[in-house]
Amino acid sequence: MKIKKLLRSSILPIYGYFFFAFVYAPILLIVVFSFNSNPVNMMIWENFTFDWYRAIFGLSAATTESALYLDSTDQLYEAVKNSLTIALTTTAISTVFGTAIALAVARFRFRLKPFYRALMFMPMIMPDILLGIALLIFFVSVGIQLSVVTIIIGHCTFLISYVFIVVSARIADMDDALEEAAADLGANSWVTFRRVTFPMILPGVIGGALLAFIISMDDLVITYFIAGVDSQTLPVFIFGMLRRGIKPEINAIATIMLLFSLIIASVGLYLRSRK
Amino acid sequence: MNSILGIKDATKRYKTPDGGTITALNGVSLDVAQNEFVTLLGPSGCGKTTLLRSISGFEDLEGGSIEIDGAAVTHLPAHKRPVNTVFQRYALFPHLTIARNVAFSLEVAGTDKEDTKRRVGEMLELVGLAGYGDRKITQLSGGQQQRVALARSLVARPKILLLDEPLSALDKNLRQKMQQELKTLQEEVGIAFVFVTHDQEEALTMSDRIVVLSGGKIQQLGAPEDLYRRPENEFVAGFVGEGNLLDAKITSVDGTRATAVLNSGQRTGITHSGLAQNQAVKLLVRPEDVEVGAPSNADDLHFKGRVSQVFFVGTDYLVHVTTDSGAEFKATLRPSAHNRTSLASPGTEISLTVPQSALHVITEEKVV
Numbered sequence: 001m002k003i004k005k006l007l008r009s010s011i012l013p014i015y016g017y018f019f020f021a022f023v024y025a026p027i028l029l030i031v032v033f034s035f036n037s038n039p040v041n042m043m044i045w046e047n048f049t050f051d052w053y054r055a056i057f058g059l060s061a062a063t064t065e066s067a068l069y070l071d072s073t074d075q076l077y078e079a080v081k082n083s084l085t086i087a088l089t090t091t092a093i094s095t096v097f098g099t100a101i102a103l104a105v106a107r108f109r110f111r112l113k114p115f116y117r118a119l120m121f122m123p124m125i126m127p128d129i130l131l132g133i134a135l136l137i138f139f140v141s142v143g144i145q146l147s148v149v150t151i152i153i154g155h156c157t158f159l160i161s162y163v164f165i166v167v168s169a170r171i172a173d174m175d176d177a178l179e180e181a182a183a184d185l186g187a188n189s190w191v192t193f194r195r196v197t198f199p200m201i202l203p204g205v206i207g208g209a210l211l212a213f214i215i216s217m218d219d220l221v222i223t224y225f226i227a228g229v230d231s232q233t234l235p236v237f238i239f240g241m242l243r244r245g246i247k248p249e250i251n252a253i254a255t256i257m258l259l260f261s262l263i264i265a266s267v268g269l270y271l272r273s274r275k
Numbered sequence: 276m277n278s279i280l281g282i283k284d285a286t287k288r289y290k291t292p293d294g295g296t297i298t299a300l301n302g303v304s305l306d307v308a309q310n311e312f313v314t315l316l317g318p319s320g321c322g323k324t325t326l327l328r329s330i331s332g333f334e335d336l337e338g339g340s341i342e343i344d345g346a347a348v349t350h351l352p353a354h355k356r357p358v359n360t361v362f363q364r365y366a367l368f369p370h371l372t373i374a375r376n377v378a379f380s381l382e383v384a385g386t387d388k389e390d391t392k393r394r395v396g397e398m399l400e401l402v403g404l405a406g407y408g409d410r411k412i413t414q415l416s417g418g419q420q421q422r423v424a425l426a427r428s429l430v431a432r433p434k435i436l437l438l439d440e441p442l443s444a445l446d447k448n449l450r451q452k453m454q455q456e457l458k459t460l461q462e463e464v465g466i467a468f469v470f471v472t473h474d475q476e477e478a479l480t481m482s483d484r485i486v487v488l489s490g491g492k493i494q495q496l497g498a499p500e501d502l503y504r505r506p507e508n509e510f511v512a513g514f515v516g517e518g519n520l521l522d523a524k525i526t527s528v529d530g531t532r533a534t535a536v537l538n539s540g541q542r543t544g545i546t547h548s549g550l551a552q553n554q555a556v557k558l559l560v561r562p563e564d565v566e567v568g569a570p571s572n573a574d575d576l577h578f579k580g581r582v583s584q585v586f587f588v589g590t591d592y593l594v595h596v597t598t599d600s601g602a603e604f605k606a607t608l609r610p611s612a613h614n615r616t617s618l619a620s621p622g623t624e625i626s627l628t629v630p631q632s633a634l635h636v637i638t639e640e641k642v643v
Contacts, residue, residue: 177366183353184331184360185380186431192354195383199370 027258034251042248052252076253079237082148086233087216090155095209097156098163099201105164106171123158124165131158132225139226146228154226155216162215163208170204203272210268214261279344279467280307280330280435286338287325287491299325301491302339307435307467312458314470314478317488318514323471324439326488330469331437332356344434359428360437364444365420367412373399373423374408380431398426401463418449425457429464436461438470442477454480475515479503487511492642503561510641512559517593519565519604520637521558525550535636539600541576547636557637562593564633565606569626576629578604582619594619596627 033042037049058073105117123131135154136146144150178200182192198205220235227236234257241250287300299322307313315323328334330341332353340349348356359380367376374395375382381391399405402422412420421441428436438457442450458481461468472478478485479499487494487502487510495502495511506512512520523535523543531548535556543558550556570577580598596604606627608619619625 175364175366177362177364178368180333180353181360181362181366181368182379182383183333184358185383185427186354187379187383188352188354191383195379196368200368 030251030254031258033248034255036248039248042246042251052248053256056249056252056256075232076237079232079234082151082231083217083234086148086151086155087213089152090159090216091209091213093152093156094159094163094212095205098160098208098212099167099205101160102164102167102171103197103201106168120161120164123161126158128219128221132222135222136225146226146231148228148231150226150228151223151231151233154222155219158222159212159216162211163205166208166211167201167204170201170207174200206271207268210264214264277309278306279309280305280469281342282306282326282330282339283341284339285326285329285336285341287322287329287334287336298491300329300336300339303488303491303493304339305486305493305496307469310461310465310467312461312468312470312481312483314472314482314485315488316472316475316478316485316514317494318473321488322491323473323486323488325491327360327437327439327469327471330356330435331358331360357433358435358437359431359433360439361421361424361428361441363439363441365424365441367420367423367427369412371412372408373404373410373412373415376412376423377408377426377430379427384431394430395426398430401429401460402426417445418453421445421453425460433466435467435469436464438468440471440473442472443474450477451480457481479515485515487514489514489641490643494642505635506559506637508639508641509557509637512557512635512637517562517605517607519560519562521560521602523556523558525552525554525556528552537576538602539578539598543576543631543634544574545631545634545636547638550636550638554638559635559637560629560633562605562607563591564629565604565608566628566630567606567608567625568628570628570630572630574631576631576634578602578627578629580604580625580627582621582623582625584621585619592619594625596625598627 034052035048035050036042036045037051038044038046056073056076101120105113105120110116131154135150135157139146139150174197178196179192182196183189187195218235219233220239223233224236224239227233232240234253238250238253241247282303282305285300285303287298289297289299291297297320301322303322303326305313305326315326317323325334329336330343332348332351332355336349340347342348343357368379371379377395377398378391381394386394395408396405399408402425404419404422404426407415407419412423415423424441442453442457445453454477457468457470470478470481479502482499484497485499485502486496489510494514495507497505502511502515506515509520512518521537523537525533526536526542527534528550531546533545533547533550534542535545535558536542537558545558547556578596578598578600580596582594583597583603584595586593586595591607591609594606594608596606598604604627
């Protein structure tokens with residue numbers, strides 16, 4: 001009894017704090033570092049500064065002699081633009097297809113249905129590196145020039161299955177009788193979809209879309225294989241920067257990305273809470 | 276009689292996963308009049324829900340035909356049929372307000388806004404939910420959701436309202452209240468209600484006519500009292516109300532008069548046409564027709580036995596008696612105002628009399 005009480009009153013909470021520290025301390029550290037003006041050793045706090053943010057936006061960084069790793073901010077902008085283009089396009093395509101497939105698998109009866117369902121799960125458990133190599137070999141052997149387009153195609157191949165899984169879960173939660181009720185009240189299948197099915201699964205569709213967007217923005221391994229020379233994405237660009245040493249600008253970029261992800265995740269959570 | 280719904284020879288079979296087939300409907304024919312309250316009654320798997328879903332258009336019949344108000348609808352899709360359904364779990368749209376739920380069929384049909392608003396208001400008032408229009412479905416109790424479902428399916432003025440066990444999710448008190456309200460509502464709107472239930476009490480309370488189904492066949496079709504007093508076969512006798520079935524054998528027949536001998540050796544005269552010598556029949560006795568004490572009339576049946584169990588069911592005591600010949604007997608005994616002490620307790624000797632007039636002859640087991 002006593003041990004149980006002790007466990008509940010002190011050890012478990014301590015474990016809990018430790019766990020969160022373990023997860024969030026590194027991230028918090030990056031945010032703190034991004035405001036540290038020490039250009040040589042970021043572990044030693046010098047002064048509060050916005051210089052690294054200025055630097056990545058191409059504004060003059062007055063204080064330091066830090067050799068900027070950005071040859072030009074244009075490169076960074078280009079990478080961000082590519083990432084956004086790819087993520088938005090991929091999100092649109094995979095949301096439409098993923099949702100359509102989820103509806104088809106849930107609503108229609110056809111042979112080998114469990115097999116198709118399993119096929120939709122496959123890309124998610126496939127190792128990224130394998131998918132990356134496979135796509136690269138495919139594009140090369142078919143003779144498609146590596147570009148933003150190949151990245152979009154590559155991202156769609158596995159993001160469709162993420163959307164499929166999220167939307168499928170939402171459809172499974174929906175009462176089948178609702179669609180019957182709509183039909184009973186005079187709605188044909190299109191009206192039923194527009195007025196009942198779609199509004200009901202919309203939170204799932206939005207959730208799937210946000211997930212697809214974040215994964216697409218974030219993907220490094222697969223993108224690394226199928227990106228052309230002039231189609232660097234932000235993760236690929238950062239990875240390239242890192243190979244030349246860790247420099248303070250990276251902290252600033254990472255912090256901005258973190259903020260961006262938090263905003264998207266908050267929107268997702270808010271929409272989910274509204275049901 | 277003006278028939279609004281005509282079902283002829285409806286047949287439907289399902290394939291089971293292990294390769295067999297289940298006959299859900301086997302040649303069911305039924306006519307429902309303009310403003311009749313008809314209940315489809317039967318145990319689960321008897322075909323009642325399949326029959327209802329064939330009327331609403333969610334099941335395609337294999338054979339037979341369905342007419343609604345003189346027009347064939349057998350193969351019409353659900354959204355084109357002039358009937359509406361109240362679903363078992365109501366199936367209200369959780370993303371819409373109560374008013375939008377009720378307005379659904381009107382909006383889909385393109386009714387103009389003013390008209391829709393007026394009719395939705397009228398409907399909500401009819402079901403006692405005036406002023407609730409802007410609320411969300413989740414803010415309602417089960418009984419209120421039930422009313423919204425009713426309003427939603429009545430607003431488009433369907434020719435028939437179909438109800439799929441709509442009261443089964445409610446607790447007993449509310450269910451009884453809703454039974455009465457449904458009956459009143461049906462008389463008010465003046466359209467035919469086809470109601471599905473497995474609860475015989477519910478069926479007896481509300482219906483003008485009851486269709487007892489089992490094994491995809493109509494076992495009996497008739498007024499509640501007919502079903503209770505004159506069940507046509509053993510299945511109906513057993514499913515509708517409590518009853519004692521006594522085995523008997525016909526010893527002599529004289530026109531519609533016959534003499535039957537019971538297992539206990541007692542003889543009794545019965546009236547039933549079409550009986551044959553040596554035919555085995557069952558005699559139905561409702562528990563409330565059983566009297567305590569020795570018979571005053573020589574033709575009445577008399578049993579002696581021992582009380583095995585006593586159930587107090589509110590007004591009456593339901594007493595289980597094991598007769599001296601070993602048969603189980605159920606009797607309903609009502610205590611008088613003067614003597615509220617229990618009429619019988621387990622283990623006591625008891626003498627029961629069944630008046631000859633209370634015997635109902637059953638010759639068939641069930642329709643197959």
